[in-house]
Amino acid sequence: xxxxxxxxxxxxxxxxxxxxxxxxxxxxxxxxxxxxxxxxxxxxxxxxxxxxxxxxxxxxxxxxxxxxxxxxxxxxxxxxxxxxxxxxxxxxxxxxxxxxxxxxxxxxxxxxxxxxxxxxxxxxxxxxxxxxxxxxxxxxxxxxxxxxxxxxxxxxxxxxxxxxxxxxxxxxxxxxxxxxxxxxxxxxxxxxxxxxxxxxxxxxxxxxxxxxxxxxxxxxxxxxxxxxxxxxxxxxxxxxxxxxxxxxxxxxxxxxxxxxxxxxxxxxxxxxxxxxx
Amino acid sequence: xxxxxxxxxxxxxxxxxxxxxxxxxxxxxxxxxxxxxxxxxxxxxxxxxxxxxxxxxxxxxxxxxxxxxxxxxxxxxxxxxxxxxxxxxxxxxxxxxxxxxxxxxxxxxxxxxxxxxxxxxxxxxxxxxxxxxxxxxxxxxxxxxxxxxxxxxxxxxxxxxxxxxxxxxxxxxxxxxxxxxxxxxxxxxxxxxxxxxxxxxxxxxxxxxxxxxxxxxxxxxxxxxxxxxxxxxxxxxxxxxxxxxxxxxxxxxxxxxxxxxxxxxxxxxxxxxxxxxxxxxxxxxxxxxxxxxxxxxxxxxxxxxxxxxxxxxxxxxxxxxxxxx
Numbered sequence: 001x002x003x004x005x006x007x008x009x010x011x012x013x014x015x016x017x018x019x020x021x022x023x024x025x026x027x028x029x030x031x032x033x034x035x036x037x038x039x040x041x042x043x044x045x046x047x048x049x050x051x052x053x054x055x056x057x058x059x060x061x062x063x064x065x066x067x068x069x070x071x072x073x074x075x076x077x078x079x080x081x082x083x084x085x086x087x088x089x090x091x092x093x094x095x096x097x098x099x100x101x102x103x104x105x106x107x108x109x110x111x112x113x114x115x116x117x118x119x120x121x122x123x124x125x126x127x128x129x130x131x132x133x134x135x136x137x138x139x140x141x142x143x144x145x146x147x148x149x150x151x152x153x154x155x156x157x158x159x160x161x162x163x164x165x166x167x168x169x170x171x172x173x174x175x176x177x178x179x180x181x182x183x184x185x186x187x188x189x190x191x192x193x194x195x196x197x198x199x200x201x202x203x204x205x206x207x208x209x210x211x212x213x214x215x216x217x218x219x220x221x222x223x224x225x226x227x228x229x230x231x232x233x234x235x236x237x238x239x240x241x242x243x244x245x246x247x248x249x250x251x252x253x254x255x256x257x258x259x260x261x262x263x264x265x266x267x268x269x270x271x272x273x274x275x276x277x
Numbered sequence: 278x279x280x281x282x283x284x285x286x287x288x289x290x291x292x293x294x295x296x297x298x299x300x301x302x303x304x305x306x307x308x309x310x311x312x313x314x315x316x317x318x319x320x321x322x323x324x325x326x327x328x329x330x331x332x333x334x335x336x337x338x339x340x341x342x343x344x345x346x347x348x349x350x351x352x353x354x355x356x357x358x359x360x361x362x363x364x365x366x367x368x369x370x371x372x373x374x375x376x377x378x379x380x381x382x383x384x385x386x387x388x389x390x391x392x393x394x395x396x397x398x399x400x401x402x403x404x405x406x407x408x409x410x411x412x413x414x415x416x417x418x419x420x421x422x423x424x425x426x427x428x429x430x431x432x433x434x435x436x437x438x439x440x441x442x443x444x445x446x447x448x449x450x451x452x453x454x455x456x457x458x459x460x461x462x463x464x465x466x467x468x469x470x471x472x473x474x475x476x477x478x479x480x481x482x483x484x485x486x487x488x489x490x491x492x493x494x495x496x497x498x499x500x501x502x503x504x505x506x507x508x509x510x511x512x513x514x515x516x517x518x519x520x521x522x523x524x525x526x527x528x529x530x531x532x533x534x535x536x537x538x539x540x541x542x543x544x545x546x547x548x549x550x551x552x553x554x555x556x557x558x559x560x561x562x563x564x565x566x567x568x569x570x571x572x573x574x575x576x577x578x579x580x581x582x583x584x585x586x587x588x589x590x591x592x593x594x595x596x597x598x599x600x601x602x
Contacts, residue, residue, distance in 0.1 A: 024413055024473065031422070043435045045437070088320045092318045101315065111321060116526075116581070118553075118576070120530060121574070122329055124570060125339060126328060128346075149324050154321055236540035239425075241425070252416070252417055256413075270474065271480060271481035
């Protein structure tokens with residue numbers, strides 16, 4: 001390869017990367033600038049940047065009866081699911097990674113196999129159970145409890161825990177520490193990087209969840225942010241995009257901030273959690 | 278634990294007592310070794326039994342009945358399934374998902390592979406920044422906010438997609454109002470959301486391949502394109518199978534996007550109506566609970582068949598080329 005063509009190839013590579021990145025980032029920018037435009041400007045569609053910058057759309061969003069409450073509901077549900085899920089998945093991953101017992105491989109294969117069952121198969125009967133047996137409709141529990149110990153999280157934590165040397169655990173046992181104590185005092189601290197990665201993944205999934213909250217939270221006072229956003233949609237041609245975009249910015253902003261803070265952990269978590277094994 | 282059962286009842290001497298004490302010690306150790314791990318993994322199995330296994334059985338039970346959430350469920354045998362075989366809207370939704378799969382998966386797989394190779398090569402700088410930017414939409418994947426943002430972006434008049442085309446001198450496109458364009462729009466939307474995720478998976482697979490292999494090929498005179506097709510792609514086959522399997526489940530399970538991306542749920546003339554959207558509407562709008570349960574079983578069966586077919590088609594030659602991370 002000559003020097004010239006090498007330069008051309010490199011230029012082409014950077015152009016491709018820049019084009020793909022622009023495609024990825026543009027909708028975020030579009031959402032933000034649309035949220036800062038008055039309604040007529042959104043529909044004129046003539047200027048990309050707002051001609052008259054305004055925060056009015058955000059105050060309109062908060063004047064929606066349930067907006068502030070929905071932020072709290074979303075946060076409460078996502079935070080509790082994340083905490084509970086991290087604890088139970090770490091526990092399960094530890095059981096599978098660091099102990100030998102009869103039936104272990106079979107049980108673990110079963111855990112993985114459960115990933116193949118799509119949610120759509122159980123959504124209706126589960127809703128009926130929630131309503132008639134548990135009386136959990138319009139409570140946060142159906143969004144926190146059923147998948148607190150899930151196959152993905154257990155698999156994810158097990159992968160990480162396989163790399164913990166047995167010697168550390170045995171040292172704890174020799175010192176007379178009980179098994180729960182070893183888990184809490186030795187295993188959990190060692191797994192902190194994996195817990196952070198999994199925590200971000202679980203939090204994002206819970207915060208963004210839509211189908212299941214839509215089914216089990218019929219009353220507006222219990223809605224999460226995605227449900228409030230959805231309720232703003234009008235019949236074709238009558239959707240208040242200004243308020244909708246402001247609400248979208250509010251529901252995305254926490255994730256963008258978290259992403260920028262923890263993106264290394266998230267990226268390494270996804271790369272580690274999906275391929276190995 | 279046969280050594281507990283069948284102990285002789287007669288009085289025993291000290292030797293036997295010692296042996297029993299030893300047995301008890303072994304038993305305690307066993308509890309320690311078996312009891313704790315079983316306790317640790319138990320929450321998953323308890324929750325799964327209550328919140329998934331039972332509903333799966335319940336769903337099968339429902340699929341043989343006629344029920345509208347109130348009153349008794351009436352046994353109808355296989356009638357739901359029989360009606361379903363001729364339900365053109367349901368099969369249309371399966372076909373829509375299959376079409377979406379064909380639009381989305383080849384583009385996604387190739388792009389994710391190429392991007393992963395670029396971001397794995399030593400010649401590209403600022404890899405971390407490109408990776409972050411391309412992966413960013415993951416945080417909005419499948420969300421209500423993203424669906425509405427794209428709805429506005431692709432709006433025939435107000436949207437910036439057509440504005441951009443106008444700038445390039447291309448006439449406006451009915452992104453959300455035409456049968457085929459709406460499918461392409463949905464495919465693009467899903468690609469936007471999931472490309473970065475798939476790229477990361479493939480990047481992880483690439484990093485597990487020893488660089489000596491490509492180095493050796495390069496020494497033997499192979500160019501980068503040849504190395505890509507002859508070494509990288511075959512070695513990544515398990516990862517590609519994994520990504521495509523996820524995409525089968527993903528494209529057939531779309532719900533938020535077809536419901537909210539279009540001015541009308543399911544798009545123009547049901548062009549992007551998906552099975553899960555169909556199941557949801559049948560249940561909660563038409564209150565045909567038994568019928569929707571039958572739907573979900575056919576839908577599940579089709580996904581399983583597709584995933585297995587794909588697995589055997591693509592991964593048969595893996596035996597010689599296993600890469601482990």
